[in-house]
Amino acid sequence: MTRDASSASRAQPGSGETDDEGGESSSDALVAAYRHDTHKLRGRAHENAAAEYAGVRVNEQVPLHADRDAALLSRPDGEPEVTVSNHRSPYRLSLVSGEQAVGDVGAGEIGAAVKALVSTADPGAAHEAWLESWVAAVFSESLFYPYTSLKYHTLLVAALVSNYRAGAGFEDLYLVVDSPDEAVTPHRTVLDTGPVSLRVTADPGDRPAATLGAGPTRSFADVWSRLPEHPGDADGCRAWRVLDAQLRRIRSWSTALQFIEDFLEWRGDAL
Structure with a gap:
């Protein structure tokens, strides 16, 4: 599935005020992106998603089809199918250990961390909180695809919202390898951990970069392989x-x- 021309109605670069799909401000759209899957952080199905949690609005629709596009980056289109037998938990399975990422963390600690994460009202602070979040990383995007990560799905959603609102289409975007010594780019840095910092943007500058392709699909391996460095x-x-x-x-x-x-x-001391 690709973004059709009709879904590309976006605020012009620099306007940052309204969105043709609902009239949201930039701040509202980005905060909605960070909070759009709060029900999953609470282990609840979409049909049981509450409109408010911890005193803030949550589980709102993300503008500009960014949630749909980010989902297609990580999960197949169409009706989901069970990929891991006997796994019916919202907690993510780790590709490194093969175990549930939640470990022995208790429900109370998880709940407190989720509330703190969701309650962050400033979009820039929310972005940094998600980059550093441990609690978002223990959940998968879907029970059907337990190796996916809700943390990185959400960061990808926010990156797409930020780029789409600036006038870029999906086909204009790059995966960029940034220097880990430099500051993150608000909403566009999708991973910043130790020696690796990755960004999704239409403006790669002089950094090593590879295009994401014509439309959203599960293409990470291909894009990674095309990076010049x-x-x-x-x-x-x-x-x-x-x-x-x-x-x-x-x-x-x-x-x-x-x-x-x-x-x-796991292997940071060997790098």
């Missing part, structure tokens, strides 16, 4: 070689981004 030293370090080899096979975007985070946490 990669983080780390795959030629001189076995751990980097293992990470790079796996990323050339993982198609789902949220799964791949989460794998980077998990792998670096």
Whole structure:
């Protein structure tokens, strides 16, 4: 599925005020993006999603089809199918360990962390909170696809909203390898962990970059393989070689981004 021309009605670059789909401000649209799957953070189905949680509006529709496009980056289109037998938990399965990412964290600790994450009202602060969040990383996007990551799905949604509102179409976007020593780009940095910082943008500048393609699909492995430079030293370090080899096979975007985070946490001392 690709973005059709009719869905590309966006605020012009620099306007940052209203959206043709609902008249939302930039801040409202981005906050809605960070809160749109709050029901999943609470282990609830879409049909049981509340309109308010922790005193704020949640589970609102994301403008400009950004949620749909981000979903297509990580999950197949159409009716979902069970991919892991006997897994009926909202908690993510780790590709690194094969275990549930939640570990032995208690429900009370999870609930408190979710409230703090969702309650963040400033869009820039919300972006940084999601980049650093451990609680969002324990949930999958879908019970049917337990290796996906709700954390990175949400960050991808926000990146698409930010780019679409600036006038870019999906076909204009790049995956960019940024320097981990530089500040993150609000809403467009989709991963910032240790030595790896990745951004989705229509303006790659002089950084190593590869286009995302004509339309949203599970293409991470292809895009990663087309990057002219990669983080780390795959030629001189076995751990980097293992990470790079796996990323050339993982198609789902949220799964791949989460794998980077998990792998670096596991093997960071070897890099």
